Amino acid sequence: MTDGETMSQTGQSPTESVIWRIDTNSFALSDHIEWSAHSHEDRHELLWGARGGLTAETDDGYFAVPGSLGLWIPAGVTHRVVAAAGTAFRCTFIAADIPPIATRTTAVAMPEVVRAVLDRLEAPPYLSAAPRIHAEELALSLLEPVEVSTIDIPLPRDTRTRLVAEALLSDPSDDRSLEDWGRHVGASARNLSRLFVAETGMSFSTWRTRARMRRAIEWLAADHTVAYVSRRSGYATPSAFVQAFRRELGRTPGEFASIRGDAAKKSA
Structure with a gap:
């Protein structure tokens, strides 16, 4: 994908003022897609709700994103994401000035209440300002990393x-x-x-x-x-x-x- 087609794009024009601190984007892919290595200095990224084959590669390792959990990628961390044909998932961006729940790429618990709230925090926003602020605060208070079995598998460079x-x-x-x-x-x-x-x-x-x-x-x-x-x-x-x-x-x-x-x- 080109830089203009990365997951950082939420549909707003370059001059449009972004008034929300959390926004969720949904992806349903008919074809295999790879987002080349990139980073977001101004936002943390949470990949979740995956159905199909979704993987992410960062300096912290190679990660598969299961449907039962999310994957937290801190602001500034370079990552490459690959989605197999037929994969669906959600990508939630969180403003970088919000303290990260982890400083490394890590799995995140995704209870139903968090999924429901993040679904409402779509971009562009349709919640009015006050309810949206409350929804964002609730989602942030419930996000927490979890320990899961994983395999450290560094990728060769040659x-x-x-x-x-x-x-x-x-x-x-x-x-x-x-x-x-x-x-x-x-x-x-x-x-x-x-x-x-x-x-x-x-x-x-x-x-x-x-x-x-x-x-x-x-x-x-x-x-x-x-x-x-x-x-x-x-x-x-x-x-x-x-x-x-x-x-x-x-x-x-x-x-x-x-x-x-x-x-x-x-x-x-």
Whole structure:
């Protein structure tokens, strides 16, 4: 997308006075769309209400946005957002002079009352001034970060290793060897191996496992079955997936789903 088509645009003309401090925009996408790396110095960003595949990449890591939670991106943090075809979500901007609920990119609880209030804070505003001020204050008072299971998965910078990494995040079931990937991107397996370690701090094999777990968390958060997630993540059997998941996250997929469900109930 061009700079004029970034999510920072809310429909007002450049000379129009912005009189609200929080505004929500809705997106329903028929095609795959990527917003290139950008930042908003004048506003925090909250991605929420996702249906489909919505991911964000910041210096804090790679994040999938599940429908049950939101993703808080502080003002000034560079981020790249990717939405798969058929994805719908909401993007709420909050004035940067409002104290952030977190200084890093983080998950945010989204109880029904917050969703309802943020939905009313659309741009351009249709609430009159006094009700809008009260609605904004209520939404801000209820927003809070939550601890969720996540996977730190730094992305490599070299063009060749980046192509491999992005392909695996798109399809973690791809089991091509490093030699196969080398032929695909025009590099030797030895060079790719060295680059993965130098740029991510982990071997190719470890990075691929992390990528599989990162996508697995996204699919589990969307209430897919363990059998479905294990297959999509590239594991031959559900039991092999469960063992790998436990090694990486210290709990089984079922325990992760239970913890996530309890957190969602507490925030409702």
